[in-house]
Amino acid sequence: MLKTFLIGIKDLRIAFRDRAALIFMLAAPFALTLGMGLVTGRFNGGSSGLSNIPVVIVNLDHEQLGNTLVELFNSEDLADLVEPTSSADPEAARLLVDDDDAAAAIIIPEGFTRSVIPQAGEQATEAKIEVYANPSRPTSAGVIKAIVDEFISRVDEGSVSGQVSIVKLLRSGRITPQEAQAAGTELTQRLNNDPLDGALAIKLNASTADGEALKFDILAYLAPGMALMFLMYTVSYGGRSILTEKAQGTLPRLLVSPTNSMQILGGKVFGIFLTGAAQMLILIGATTLFFNLKWGDSWGVIVLVLAAVFGATGWGMLITALARTPAQVGSIGSAIMLIFGIMGGSFISIENMPAAVQTFSKITPNAWALNGFTTLGLGGTLADLSTPITALLTMGSILFLASVVLFGKKNLVQK
Template sequence: MLRVAVAIAMKDLRQRLRDRSAIILALVVPFALTFIFSQSLSDVTGGEVTFDYAIADLDGGSASQGFIGALRELEQEDVVSLRIATTREQAINLAGEGDVQASFVIPADFSEAVATNEAVMIEVFGNADAPIGTTVAESMAERFLQEVRAVQASIATAAGNLAEPDFDALATRAAEFPNPITVEDVSASRKELDANTFYAAGMAVFFLFFTVQFGVTGLLEERRDGTMRRLLVAPAPRSAILLGKLLTGFVLGVVSTAILAVLSTFLLDADWGSGVGVGILIVAGVIAAVSITALVASFANSVEQAGSALGIIALVFGALGGSFFPVSQAGGFIQQVSLITPHSWFLRGLSELQSGGEVVDIWPSVLALLVFTAVTAAIASRRLGKAVQA
């Protein structure tokens, strides 16, 4: 039986390679989309970002130096790139002309206002084409001012208890407070993939559902083309014919996903994590995809019908499962619903690996994929017998 199944799979693979549609769908399109998405959308999906800001310190006091010092620390972490403007107008122009994403202007009496417990403000001027950078700048300024107001409250309390309060010393102490502006890299703790890896994996698992269907829909093609009758007359058990078709889908799926992983690693700097873990995930993901496509194809009467149904399933599962955007960031109901798709579990497993997890950490994902396989294969096996007929 295995001899027949392997012969059928080898024949199918030869046809698919010659046809080239499988190569285009399994490799060219997903890699091209990965490249496009990762290049154009990396800023909004967690890629490394540096914000270009300018600052005009018209105060020059200890309080304003506290704010500049905080920004300098972020600059050392490559989160911020800081340019110094000498005037308010220059700061505004830098932002307006797009030289920076936003400019901070610290007014001349800023430190004195802090010390005398008056209202304080830092002006933020953003570039209209950089809304994210501007929003982040506003948050930084607001966060600093909140800390300053807390310090002002402390100064007011201390001053009330002192006969002759030393405002300069208090202001200096306030400036020595721990850095009030922090930008934490939360991707590791939330186990999210970086943009390149996310899109490479997302596109790989999305197109996997198109790639593996070349196997099982081969049953319908053999029927359409009249060759199924010849196969059935040959000494080939029906189960071997079916196994051969599933094997075709499996090989196409594993090879195409593996090639995409390698290509994206070397060409797009994606990081898939441990090779063994990735291999296990790919195999588990592919057999789940093969089983699901087999189930869908078992309800179809023609290649066209199967293609349409599988296209819809692939699209819905891809969107729900997070192939196009990180569903884990959506949270709530959508995140829960995504768990009904193998895509979600595949990407979740990869996230575990990329955040330093070991093979043991992906077992929940692998187990979930195997459950998908078991359930769909059980139903499909009851129905696919009908497809192996002349």
């Protein structure tokens, strides 16, 4: 284990002493992010890049909460971001989404307000807001869903918690049904006076610790896109080092030291992983520092970076296992870097690509990680990243196992 660690640290040190590699690992993604930020107007107050998202709202509730959500989507705060239209028919709204005329349909069911704030003597019934998302516009649909989720979250926090507490007290026998009715009436009156405790202040994302409202930043999409694309370069560079060590004689030398081949291979993988993680974290730090970019929930960012690097490392190992020479790894790695970059949404949002490409993008770590970073950029947290993280870890594990099998078939020490 210690030798595996030491080999990984050695590889990290060597990678960061290679000027050419540093240009690709750090300077190029940083410069491209800067360039694309300039092109999209990010640095001169331009839009976020995501704007006028068409959304259909069907308000069957027609009471406080339903109306508040409609008002929220029509508010000044979201004027640039969304383009809401109203419909009375849920099916018609879904059809608009199916026809790709809207990114999502929000269907507020009848009795939604009463499900949250039951009137005196009424039994609370379950009524959930439906977000009918357009699968070909995952980012835009994600934005709409994030707004609705945030709305529901605020409703839950502000009112339902109180109601649940009453129900719990009632079930535990600590208050009588009469007392519960009185408490419920009081709660209803309070909510009627101030239905959402300032819900109209809801922004696209949650607030930062210092209370500053977050808005979706196009760089929160571009920067991870570039970083992920060049992460593929880093993992192929790391993979190439296995064959380079074979060619320069250090791999055979390691193999005649009291170090077994699994420790060596594990060390090489660990080195690739460390280098990739260091690259991503440096880029995240640099863009935060120089572009004032908010990447979102810190734990989410860290875990997502590690998962993304793990998935990408799997690809780096597979490329190395398939190639015969360091030059081949370089060529294949560069090609895959560009293909995955394009298909994975580093340049153009995946939702604007044909369905076949969107399907293909699922094999790229770029697409999954970018999905995760977008979620974080929209105010999501680690808890919202289960799908991309699971996909990335599964991808990395499968590719790593395949690489081990391929490495086993070709004797690395034979010149």
